[in-house]
Amino acid sequence: MIEAEDIHYSYPNKVEALKGVSITIKDGEFVAIMGQNGAGKSTFIKHFNGLLKPTQGRVKVDGVDTTKTSVASLARNVGFVFQNPDHQLFSETVEEEISFALKNFCFDKKIIEDRVTWALELLSINQYRKTSPFLLSGGERKRVALASVLAWDPQTLILDEPTIGQDHEQKEKLRQFIMQMKAQKKTIVIVTHDVEFVAECNPRVILMKDGKIIADGIGTAILTDPVMLELSSIVLPQIAEVFTKLGALGLPKNIIDIYEAKALLLKVRERLNK
Amino acid sequence: MALIDIKNLTYTYPGASKPSVYDVTIKIEKGEFVLITGPSGCGKTTLCRCFNGLIPHFYQGEIKGEVTVAGINTFERHTYEMAKHVGLVFQNPENQLFALSVEKDVAFGLENNAVDREEMRKKVDWALNQTGIYEIRERSPHEISGGQQQRVAIASVLAMEPEIIVLDEPTSFLDPLSAQKIFDVIYRLNKEQGITVILVEHRLDLTAKYTDHLILMDQGTIRLEGDPREILNKEETRLIGVGIPKATLLYQLLKKEGFQLGGKIPLSSDELAEQLLEALEHR
Numbered sequence: 215m216i217e218a219e220d221i222h223y224s225y226p227n228k229v230e231a232l233k234g235v236s237i238t239i240k241d242g243e244f245v246a247i248m249g250q251n252g253a254g255k256s257t258f259i260k261h262f263n264g265l266l267k268p269t270q271g272r273v274k275v276d277g278v279d280t281t282k283t284s285v286a287s288l289a290r291n292v293g294f295v296f297q298n299p300d301h302q303l304f305s306e307t308v309e310e311e312i313s314f315a316l317k318n319f320c321f322d323k324k325i326i327e328d329r330v331t332w333a334l335e336l337l338s339i340n341q342y343r344k345t346s347p348f349l350l351s352g353g354e355r356k357r358v359a360l361a362s363v364l365a366w367d368p369q370t371l372i373l374d375e376p377t378i379g380q381d382h383e384q385k386e387k388l389r390q391f392i393m394q395m396k397a398q399k400k401t402i403v404i405v406t407h408d409v410e411f412v413a414e415c416n417p418r419v420i421l422m423k424d425g426k427i428i429a430d431g432i433g434t435a436i437l438t439d440p441v442m443l444e445l446s447s448i449v450l451p452q453i454a455e456v457f458t459k460l461g462a463l464g465l466p467k468n469i470i471d472i473y474e475a476k477a478l479l480l481k482v483r484e485r486l487n488k
Numbered sequence: 489m490a491l492i493d494i495k496n497l498t499y500t501y502p503g504a505s506k507p508s509v510y511d512v513t514i515k516i517e518k519g520e521f522v523l524i525t526g527p528s529g530c531g532k533t534t535l536c537r538c539f540n541g542l543i544p545h546f547y548q549g550e551i552k553g554e555v556t557v558a559g560i561n562t563f564e565r566h567t568y569e570m571a572k573h574v575g576l577v578f579q580n581p582e583n584q585l586f587a588l589s590v591e592k593d594v595a596f597g598l599e600n601n602a603v604d605r606e607e608m609r610k611k612v613d614w615a616l617n618q619t620g621i622y623e624i625r626e627r628s629p630h631e632i633s634g635g636q637q638q639r640v641a642i643a644s645v646l647a648m649e650p651e652i653i654v655l656d657e658p659t660s661f662l663d664p665l666s667a668q669k670i671f672d673v674i675y676r677l678n679k680e681q682g683i684t685v686i687l688v689e690h691r692l693d694l695t696a697k698y699t700d701h702l703i704l705m706d707q708g709t710i711r712l713e714g715d716p717r718e719i720l721n722k723e724e725t726r727l728i729g730v731g732i733p734k735a736t737l738l739y740q741l742l743k744k745e746g747f748q749l750g751g752k753i754p755l756s757s758d759e760l761a762e763q764l765l766e767a768l769e770h771r
Binding site: 227248249250251252256297298300349350351352353354357375378379380381382383384385407408409410413444446447448449450451452453455456459460462463472473475476479480482483486 | 501503504526527528529533579580582631633634635636657660661662663664665666667668690691693694729730731732733734735737738741742745747756757758760761762764765767768769
């Protein structure tokens with residue numbers, strides 16, 4: 215559970231990146247934060263594991279005020295995956311990278327082995343176990359970064375742009391994994407520009423602009439609101455875009471799911487055939 | 489002769505156990521807008537590094553076959569000679585930026601080519617404006633966001649006005665509207681100035697509509713090549729794990745239900761909406 219109360223944050227160069235943001239994210243919630251480059255998304259989520267402390271306001275993670283604890287002690291419960299995997303990877307092999315945190319948390323040797331294997335398989339990088347992360351492709355490095363955090367099974371997971379460089383199959387796996395985490399009452403927050411991925415997951419969506427939250431609601435509502443999306447420099451998902459253009463047919467506009475779209479269109483055809 | 493002519497290219501990185509690119513043959517003509525896609529790790533980035541000679545000169549390793557770009561054999565000539573012909577925008581902008589200010593980074597290639605001062609100012613300003621970073625030209629490239637860094641990387645290549653621009657997932661850190669604007673700029677350069685564009689992308693929802701030459705790679709080889717409408721409509725393409733645009737997928741689902749839709753296979757929501765209106769309104 216994450217609670218942010220009217221937080222403000224200014225960088226040392228006086229740029230005010232957050233201008234009063236409040237939010238409550240409950241256990242078992244899956245939230246996607248979206249918005250223009252420079253809207254404050256990354257600054258915001260860095261408050262969730264204490265990497266940044268608010269200049270004003272308060273952030274509590276599982277009831278603990280982040281100013282009253284350290285990043286290291288928060289880390290056990292909050293996993294954070296950076297936008298750019300190269301900011302995170304440092305080990306000589308993929309296996310070492312993934313076991314690093316587990317060793318630091320003093321897990322049993324056998325458990326470490328099991329967890330590493332589990333994470334490698336989950337992210338389809340088992341064949342690279344002994345390879346240097348720096349020899350892998352951009353998409354694969356991103357998966358190593360994800361695996362290294364998923365391996366210790368944190369209660370809260372913060373992922374900055376998890377789908378960058380991922381192909382369709384990997385995105386689908388990630389979606390299924392997030393849904394499993396959600397079912398286990400874990401908290402998942404992603405920052406993403408990937409409209410189609412968000413449309414497929416249909417999570418709670420938060421739009422940010424100029425250091426503030428400008429919209430907060432279910433995916434089907436937010437992702438089909440052309441005005442709010444444009445303010446956030448986001449384009450409509452393709453299905454929603456198709457439906458906004460079918461106005462003359464009297465169809466609902468808040469459609470993002472492809473199967474729902476198909477069913478509706480078949481119904482229209484049936485009606486017209488009568 | 490084609491502008492880019494690759495024959496039976498096989499390349500293995502130093503220390504790797506198998507080739508990253510295997511027996512690849514491609515011809516790209518001047519003025520084409522080529523889109524390369526395929527699963528993560530399939531060899532797309534490796535192939536990009538061959539277009540300007542980074543492979544084999546910088547990466548070393550073992551190379552076989554022939555790569556001719558703008559009439560030059562890239563195995564025999566230096567990467568800096570290729571730079572006049574081919575501009576490469578890297579996947580990770582941090583690997584590309586190094587100067588103390590954004591505008592110095594953008595001007596770097598022109599300075600090396602001894603372009604005169606006034607001309608340089610004009611070209612740099614033009615590139616900064618095209619990519620929407622004129623306002624931040626005096627900032628350090630290392631204190632701006634990932635999305636802004638990608639724009640700087642693109643601007644520094646645009647400023648050189650190369651014959652060929654190779655872009656490796658150039659907008660992955662950008663918000664969708666900014667990404668679309670960048671793709672529109674690149675598309676315009678391609679159409680108006682005849683610059684040949686090679687774009688590597690996973691997000692076909694955003695980009696399929698720009699291309700008429702799609703290359704689909706898988707495990708280091710070229711699996712399918714040609715008209716994007718045909719390729720994206722194939723079952724094989726979906727099975728390889730390519731993200732088919734949702735408009736194309738919905739078209740396929742409706743067709744399976746016997747929905748009468750005219751015209752070509754749609755690649756964008758505009759194209760699909762038009763076909764649906766046609767089919768449902770005029771009854």
